[in-house]
Amino acid sequence: MAFQHLKGKGLQNFAFYGIPDAPCRRWASEREKAFKNIVAREGYASAVFRGNETSSGNWQYDMNRLADWLQRLPTPTGIIAVTDSRARHLLQVCSHLNIMVPDKVAVIGIDNEEVTRYLTRVSMSSVAQGSKEMGYRAAKMLHNILDTQANSENAALVPTARPRVMIPPSMVYERQSTDYQALNDPYVLQAMHFIRHNACKGIKVDQVLSYVGISRSNMEVRFKEARGHSIHQEIHNSKLKRACNLLTSTSLSINDIAEVCGYPSLQYMYTVFKKNFEMTPKDFREKSA
Structure with missing residues (x-):
C-alpha cells in the first residue's frame, strides 16, 4: 500500500529504511522482503538501508551514516520506512541537510502512530494497520x-x-511528507516548498517572491504554467487542505484549527468552507466521519 501510494505520485525511484535483523523482529524483515519483491516485480531499481539500533551513545554516528546514504540516492526518491520512528529519522536528517521534503525525498512510515506523526516539522504520511x-x-x-x-x-x-x-492494512494517511508533485521548474519547486511549510503562518505572495528571488511577473507566469493557477491560489489551497486534514484526522476544536491554519478568524474559515464546499467546517467533519 505504501509503494502504490508513492508510485501513484509519479515517483520512479524507491528506497527502504529498515532495522537490523533480529529474531524478535521478523515483522521488520518481512516488510523489507515485501518491499524488495514488489519493487522488483514492478520493474524498478531500489535501495535498502538498515542502519543500527539507535541509542544515545551512537545516535550522532548513525544519523551521519543515514545522511550519507540519503545523499547518494537519486532525486526525487520515495522512501518507505519500516516504522514511523524510522520515518522520523529520515525527516530529521532531511531537515538538517536542507533536503526538500517531499520534492526531493518523499517519506512514508508504517503503523500511523498518533504521537510520532506530531514530532516532526513536516507532517508524516503513514500506513495504518487494520x-x-x-x-x-x-x-x-x-x-x-x-x-x-x-x-x-x-x-x-x-x-x-x-x-x-x-x-x-486499513489505509494510507497522506500528509505533507508524501505530497509530491512532479515539477521541472526549479523556481516553482522552491516556491512550492516555501508555501507548503509556511502557508499556515499567514504568508503573502511577496514573501514567496522574496524567498525565491525573482520578479513577480516572471514567477506568476512560471507558476501558472506549472500549476495552472496563481501563487495566491496555491497558498489558499495549502491552508484549506491542512484544515480539511485536521478536521478529519484530529479532535481539535474548529476554532483551534482555524488558528493553526492561519485564518484571521473562525468566521473567515466558515466563509472559505461555504465558498469551496457549500458547507460549514462542522458539516465537513461530520460528513467525513
Whole structure:
C-alpha cells in the first residue's frame, strides 16, 4: 500500500529504511522482503538501508551514516520506512541537510502512530494497520472456539489447529511528507516548498517572491504554467487542505484549527468552507466521519 501510494505520485525511484535483523523482529524483515519483491516485480531499481539500533551513545554516528546514504540516492526518491520512528529519522536528517521534503525525498512510515506523526516539522504520511479488524476477528474466533468446546461432548477432540488469518492494512494517511508533485521548474519547486511549510503562518505572495528571488511577473507566469493557477491560489489551497486534514484526522476544536491554519478568524474559515464546499467546517467533519 505504501509503494502504490508513492508510485501513484509519479515517483520512479524507491528506497527502504529498515532495522537490523533480529529474531524478535521478523515483522521488520518481512516488510523489507515485501518491499524488495514488489519493487522488483514492478520493474524498478531500489535501495535498502538498515542502519543500527539507535541509542544515545551512537545516535550522532548513525544519523551521519543515514545522511550519507540519503545523499547518494537519486532525486526525487520515495522512501518507505519500516516504522514511523524510522520515518522520523529520515525527516530529521532531511531537515538538517536542507533536503526538500517531499520534492526531493518523499517519506512514508508504517503503523500511523498518533504521537510520532506530531514530532516532526513536516507532517508524516503513514500506513495504518487494520488493528481494529484484527481485534474483531480474533474475538470472533475465540468466541467460536469456546462455543464449540462448550457444546462438544468431548472437548479434547475439538481440533485446535486453525488456518492463518491475514488482516490487510486499513489505509494510507497522506500528509505533507508524501505530497509530491512532479515539477521541472526549479523556481516553482522552491516556491512550492516555501508555501507548503509556511502557508499556515499567514504568508503573502511577496514573501514567496522574496524567498525565491525573482520578479513577480516572471514567477506568476512560471507558476501558472506549472500549476495552472496563481501563487495566491496555491497558498489558499495549502491552508484549506491542512484544515480539511485536521478536521478529519484530529479532535481539535474548529476554532483551534482555524488558528493553526492561519485564518484571521473562525468566521473567515466558515466563509472559505461555504465558498469551496457549500458547507460549514462542522458539516465537513461530520460528513467525513
